[in-house]
Amino acid sequence: MPHDVSLIATVAVGFALAFPFGFIAQRLxxxxxVGYLMAGVAMxxxxxxxxxxxxxxxxxxxxxVMLLMFGVGLHFSTGDLMAVRGIAIPGxxxxxxxATSIGTVMALSWGWSLGAGLVLGLSLSVASTVVLLKxxxxxxxxxxxxxxxxxxxxxVEDMVMVLMLVLLPAFAEVLGGRSQLPVTGTANLGxxxxxxxxxLKVISFVVLALLLGPRVMPWLLRQVARTGSRELFxxxxxxxxLGIAFASARxxxxxxxxxxxxxxxxxxxxxxxxxxxxxxLPLQDAFAVLFFVSVGMLFDPSILVRQPLMVVAVLAVILLxxxxxxxxxxxxxxxxxxxxxxxxAALAQIGEFSFILAGLGVTYHLLPVEGLSLILxxxxxxxSLNPLVFAGTDLLVGWSRKVGWIKRHLEEKREAxxxxxxxxxxxxxxxxxxxxxxxxxxxxxxxxxxFPLFAGLTTEQRETVTLHFEVRSAQPGERxxxxxxxxxxxxxxxxxxxxxxxxxxxxKMGPGDFFGEMALLSGQPRSAxxxxxxxxKLLTLSRRDFRELLRRYPGMRAPIAAIAKERSETxxxxxxxxxxx
Ligand code: CMP
Numbered sequence: 001m002p003h004d005v006s007l008i009a010t011v012a013v014g015f016a017l018a019f020p021f022g023f024i025a026q027r028l029x030x031x032x033x034v035g036y037l038m039a040g041v042a043m044x045x046x047x048x049x050x051x052x053x054x055x056x057x058x059x060x061x062x063x064x065v066m067l068l069m070f071g072v073g074l075h076f077s078t079g080d081l082m083a084v085r086g087i088a089i090p091g092x093x094x095x096x097x098x099a100t101s102i103g104t105v106m107a108l109s110w111g112w113s114l115g116a117g118l119v120l121g122l123s124l125s126v127a128s129t130v131v132l133l134k135x136x137x138x139x140x141x142x143x144x145x146x147x148x149x150x151x152x153x154x155x156v157e158d159m160v161m162v163l164m165l166v167l168l169p170a171f172a173e174v175l176g177g178r179s180q181l182p183v184t185g186t187a188n189l190g191x192x193x194x195x196x197x198x199x200l201k202v203i204s205f206v207v208l209a210l211l212l213g214p215r216v217m218p219w220l221l222r223q224v225a226r227t228g229s230r231e232l233f234x235x236x237x238x239x240x241x242l243g244i245a246f247a248s249a250r251x252x253x254x255x256x257x258x259x260x261x262x263x264x265x266x267x268x269x270x271x272x273x274x275x276x277x278x279x280x281l282p283l284q285d286a287f288a289v290l291f292f293v294s295v296g297m298l299f300d301p302s303i304l305v306r307q308p309l310m311v312v313a314v315l316a317v318i319l320l321x322x323x324x325x326x327x328x329x330x331x332x333x334x335x336x337x338x339x340x341x342x343x344x345a346a347l348a349q350i351g352e353f354s355f356i357l358a359g360l361g362v363t364y365h366l367l368p369v370e371g372l373s374l375i376l377x378x379x380x381x382x383x384s385l386n387p388l389v390f391a392g393t394d395l396l397v398g399w400s401r402k403v404g405w406i407k408r409h410l411e412e413k414r415e416a417x418x419x420x421x422x423x424x425x426x427x428x429x430x431x432x433x434x435x436x437x438x439x440x441x442x443x444x445x446x447x448x449x450x451f452p453l454f455a456g457l458t459t460e461q462r463e464t465v466t467l468h469f470e471v472r473s474a475q476p477g478e479r480x481x482x483x484x485x486x487x488x489x490x491x492x493x494x495x496x497x498x499x500x501x502x503x504x505x506x507x508k509m510g511p512g513d514f515f516g517e518m519a520l521l522s523g524q525p526r527s528a529x530x531x532x533x534x535x536x537k538l539l540t541l542s543r544r545d546f547r548e549l550l551r552r553y554p555g556m557r558a559p560i561a562a563i564a565k566e567r568s569e570t571x572x573x574x575x576x577x578x579x580x581x
Pocket of ligand 1: 481500507518526527528568571
């Protein structure tokens with residue numbers, strides 16, 4: 001080859017193999033993710049033929065993790081989490097503790113170190129959000145209460161794991177590993193000091209992100225969206241996601257994943273978050289595929305033959321240990337059996353965080369490479385079996401509803417609790433919907449319907465226009481424009497009535513009308529008083545944005561100028577003939 005094309009080769013072969021494998025998996029009714037992992041196995045050093053560049057794939061995978069976590073952050077709903085906190089927070093934490101303990105004891109019985117046991121246990125205790133979301137999507141369960149409990153549960157798990165990822169380097173040495181990565185720069189300090197420093201960095205990052213982020217980021221996104229360039233908008237989203245992730249890793253020593261997650265959380269507050277999610281999704285999908293391929297590449301299939309019992313033990317922890325723990329916890333918290341069964345089924349798999357954690361464990365010499373292979377085997381098998389687990393759960397739920405005693409004691413008596421949670425979730429949904437409505441002015445279709453003036457623009461152009469609007473309300477009697485003032489904005493009435501006073505004439509205007517354009521067009525002071533007659537909702541366009549609008553869509557100038565001309569003509573007549581009526 002003429003020059004080094006290993007990156008191109010890795011990406012090309014990665015996609016080229018992931019596609020057919022993913023397709024076959026889908027045909028076999030397995031999540032495509034299993035196919036991507038298998039494609040990775042086929043590309044890895046343990047399989048014959050083409051061997052991809054491990055280091056490069058590792059970095060591509062990391063981009064995948066960053067984008068995945070960014071996506072999780074973008075969809076993370078604090079309201080939902082608050083609604084399910086009573087079950088998700090104690091449940092996830094207790095389940096992590098139980099599963100980690102089982103994993104650790106198991107590893108110790110194999111003669112592994114405590115550190116190796118902890119990493120293995122933690123890796124087995126966390127389920128994959130990606131797998132869960134895909135499974136719920138397939139079953140139309142994302143918005144059901146049980147689905148939202150499961151998602152909230154996993155968000156808590158993810159947060160605990162992010163904390164573990166941050167703490168692991170600080171603890172590595174104590175646990176018998178080697179702290180050799182320069183990222184945190186705390187290798188020479190004592191444990192407590194390095195732990196404190198790490199926590200301090202994380203906290204300062206989180207505080208900074210949460211304080212500055214919601215102010216700066218939505219504003220930035222809005223400015224970019226207002227340019228009307230889709231490409232610039234996508235670029236801005238990516239720059240924010242990867243930029244924050246990278247900078248936070250560099251400056252604060254927190255993981256890329258955490259940085260990206262918070263970039264998502266921060267943008268999540270913005271009314272443009274849906275657009276941001278939609279625009280970054282294709283890239284997120286593509287790199288997520290590379291992530292799973294790269295994980296597959298590390299997998300050594302011979303482990304299945306060499307250590308079948310260990311694989312079975314690991315699988316048992318994932319499929320039984322974890323699920324039973326979750327089942328018992330949810331029942332103990334007083335929720336119905338059907339909820340406990342569904343949420344437990346959702347947890348019976350491991351995925352991306354386990355790989356990240358295990359990978360880090362290997363880097364710090366805590367976990368033997370064998371451990372990584374075991375975790376990968378556990379992930380591959382449990383993800384493949386997940387649809388079966390769900391099907392089994394459905395059967396169990398159906399059966400439990402038929403058995404009188406179970407129905408009475410484990411379902412009906414616990415209904416009240418479940419219903420309360422359902423109400424909380426509903427309230428959270430309503431709160432976020434009304435928050436979105438308060439931010440939102442109009443959809444492109446509504447804009448054209450309400451203001452025919454904009455009907456001639458394309459949907460995208462109308463979307464850009466709506467981004468320039470500020471929503472404002474007015475009380476009855478409130479004066480919106482005073483004659484003689486300098487022009488600052490033009491007003492579009494979306495609700496209520498206003499009155500324009502010219503001489504002794506009063507002209508009423510209502511929804512769909514606009515005013516305040518004359519002074520802006522002529523450069524003269526305001527020509528009349530305008531007062532709200534009842535409670536009004538108005539969309540305003542600042543002088544600058546109005547000029548920008550006319551410059552960008554020249555076709556709009558003529559109809560607006562015609563109306564202004566007609567109005568000033570009327571006013572001239574009124575002034576010339578004061579008692580005209
Ligand atoms: P402007 O002069 O910027 O501020 C007052 C606004 O009242 C003016 O723009 C028009 O939008 C509106 N206006 C003035 N005269 C009339 C009229 N005769 N009929 C309807 N609207 C008017």
